[in-house]
Amino acid sequence: MSATPKIAVFASGSGSNFQAIYDAMKAGDLTGSIALVVTDKPNAFVVERASIAGIETLAIKPANYPSKEAYEHVILQKLSELQVEWIILAGYMRLIGDVLLEAYPNRIINIHPSLLPSFPGKDAIGQAMAHGVKVTGVTVHYVDAGMDTGPILAQAAVTVVDGDREKTEARIHEVEHELYTKTLNQLFSL
Ligand code: GRF
Numbered sequence: 001m002s003a004t005p006k007i008a009v010f011a012s013g014s015g016s017n018f019q020a021i022y023d024a025m026k027a028g029d030l031t032g033s034i035a036l037v038v039t040d041k042p043n044a045f046v047v048e049r050a051s052i053a054g055i056e057t058l059a060i061k062p063a064n065y066p067s068k069e070a071y072e073h074v075i076l077q078k079l080s081e082l083q084v085e086w087i088i089l090a091g092y093m094r095l096i097g098d099v100l101l102e103a104y105p106n107r108i109i110n111i112h113p114s115l116l117p118s119f120p121g122k123d124a125i126g127q128a129m130a131h132g133v134k135v136t137g138v139t140v141h142y143v144d145a146g147m148d149t150g151p152i153l154a155q156a157a158v159t160v161v162d163g164d165r166e167k168t169e170a171r172i173h174e175v176e177h178e179l180y181t182k183t184l185n186q187l188f189s190l
Contacts, residue, residue: 003031004031004032004033005031005032005033005085005086005188006032006033006034006035006082006083006084006085006086007021007032007033007034007035007084007085007086007087007088008034008035008036008037008038008079008082008084008086008087008088009021009034009036009037009038009046009088009089009090010037010038010039010087010088010089010090010092011037011038011039011044011046011089011090011091011092012039012040012041012044012046012091012092012093012094013041013044013045013046013091013093014044014045014046014091015037015044015045015046015049015050015090015091016173016176016177017090017091017111017176017177017180018034018037018046018049018050018090019049020176020177020178020180020181021034021088021090021180021181021184022034022049022053022055024181024185029181029185030181030184030185030188031185031188031189032086032184032188034053034055035055035056035082035083035084036055036056036057036058036078036079036082036084037050037055037056037057037058038057038058038060038075038078038092039057039058039059039060039092040059040060040061040062040092040093040094041059042059042061046090046091047059056082058075058078060074060075062094068097068099069097069098069099072096072097072098072099072100073099075100076099076100076103079103085107086104086107086108086109086188087100087104087107087108087109087143088108088109088184089108089109089110089111089143090111090180092110093122095145095146095147096108096143096145097145098145101143101144101145106142108142108143109140109141109142109143109153109183109184109187110140110141110142110143110148110150111138111139111140111176111179111180112124112138112139112140112141112148113125113136113137113138113169113172113176114127114128114136114137114138114139115135115136115137115138115139115155115157116139116141116148116149116152116155117148117149118133118136119131119136120147120148120149121147121148124136125165125168125169125172126165128160129160129163129165129168133160134159134160135157135158135159135160136157136158136160136168136172137155137156137157137158137172137175138155138156138158138172138175138176138179139152139154139155140152140153140154140155140179140180140183141153153183153187154179154182154183155179156175156178156179158171158172158175159171
């Protein structure tokens with residue numbers, strides 16, 4: 001692997017984790033560069049963030065392709081052209097399929113807003129609040145074919161604030177931004 005790894009960030013939403021990674025790289029706190037943002041949601045705010053940062057975006061809707069394989073082949077083609085070494089998922093709301101998993105073995109990382117294996121899948125924060133847990137958190141993990149099931153790289157706990165979703169979510173995002181950049185830095189310097 002190169003000394004300054006090239007990554008692609010996959011996102012479907014606001015992109016605050018993309019922003020945190022970009023800012024950390026710009027500040028010299030995280031080694032590497034973002035070659036591409038991939039989104040399945042062309043109207044997602046992450047597209048605007050990428051444009052402001054001057055980073056190329058591939059906005060690609062799975063519904064326009066006959067299969068997941070065909071969709072991922074188009075993404076893979078672009079990743080190969082740009083010599084991307086790592087795929088970093090940051091709020092990408094789809095399961096990664098065989099085409100990308102086989103092309104990037106142990107090179108796809110995800111962040112999830114719970115202490116896995118508790119509360120995998122959608123709305124992990126809502127699931128945790130509904131369950132009445134007092135402590136939840138953030139997990140960074142390798143991606144496999146399952147839903148938030150790959151080997152865990154790092155975790156951090158977050159106390160549920162007064163049963164208040166908004167406050168808890170804000171704290172989770174802060175912890176995510178810190179934990180993701182720190183964990184990626186460790187991984188990239190192996
Ligand atoms: C984060 O909570 C992340 O853990 C989850 O999706 C959310 C994305 O947030 N997978 P953002 O788009 O990075 O702001």
